[in-house]
Amino acid sequence: MPDERDECNCGHLARLAEDSREAVQFDTRLNEYHILRKDGSGYSLIYFCPLCGGRAPKSKRDSLFHRLTEAERHRLTEMTKDLRTVQDVIAALGEPDVKGLKLTITTPAKEGQPETTQAYPAMTYSKLSDTAIINVQVYPNDRVGITFQGKPMLAQQTHEFHMAAGTKRPEPEPPQIDTGKRYDVYCIEPNRQSVVYRNARFKRAAALLPHPGGRMHYPDYVELEQANGRSIFLPRSSIFRFCEPGTAVTTEPA
Ligand SMILES: [Zn+2]
Numbered sequence: 001m002p003d004e005r006d007e008c009n010c011g012h013l014a015r016l017a018e019d020s021r022e023a024v025q026f027d028t029r030l031n032e033y034h035i036l037r038k039d040g041s042g043y044s045l046i047y048f049c050p051l052c053g054g055r056a057p058k059s060k061r062d063s064l065f066h067r068l069t070e071a072e073r074h075r076l077t078e079m080t081k082d083l084r085t086v087q088d089v090i091a092a093l094g095e096p097d098v099k100g101l102k103l104t105i106t107t108p109a110k111e112g113q114p115e116t117t118q119a120y121p122a123m124t125y126s127k128l129s130d131t132a133i134i135n136v137q138v139y140p141n142d143r144v145g146i147t148f149q150g151k152p153m154l155a156q157q158t159h160e161f162h163m164a165a166g167t168k169r170p171e172p173e174p175p176q177i178d179t180g181k182r183y184d185v186y187c188i189e190p191n192r193q194s195v196v197y198r199n200a201r202f203k204r205a206a207a208l209l210p211h212p213g214g215r216m217h218y219p220d221y222v223e224l225e226q227a228n229g230r231s232i233f234l235p236r237s238s239i240f241r242f243c244e245p246g247t248a249v250t251t252e253p254a
Contacts, residue, residue: 008054
């Protein structure tokens, strides 16, 4: 049984992730190593270390997204099964929380046809279920396609979801970071060590290159001005804490 293998501790995955020539990336939030697709349309999850064959670290994916129970899936299916048009949806579910989203759907190439990507308007309902988000894609003939996905555990992630779906960023939720102030910013490095950037200033959010597909993707970046005035870009997901410069962080193991 492959699951009985020990976790890799040879460090090869971390080295791959650190090497900018490699397509391997560590996602701190999911605690997963990914192989990024060349066209930027997503990634493949790495399960085993290619060098020692050990297991990749245990994913935190399950703890980040709610899992839908059979009963809830059934309830949502019943709630939406007769909805065929936008009017049906709004009559039954009310106004969506988010409208004007674009969901992009990529159809793989087949016999003489190139790969096509199409963006559909979409609506999202996040308040009709404790654990699921209901996505409604609107097709050109006003027909709809309805999908459910597990809600992220944190509101912050919902926000990123919407951005990843190719929308304009909704109004940022207060309180926002004061970009004039300096902070001690704690981050997780690809080797999973934590480091601190003292007296750094959050300059702005930054995206790595436009994204051809609309699939969920990480990371987006934060431009951080270090104490020496030089900027660096950090994956947003690597930041796990920031505080006023010099703040003593008092934690204890739970
Ligand atoms: Zn290994």
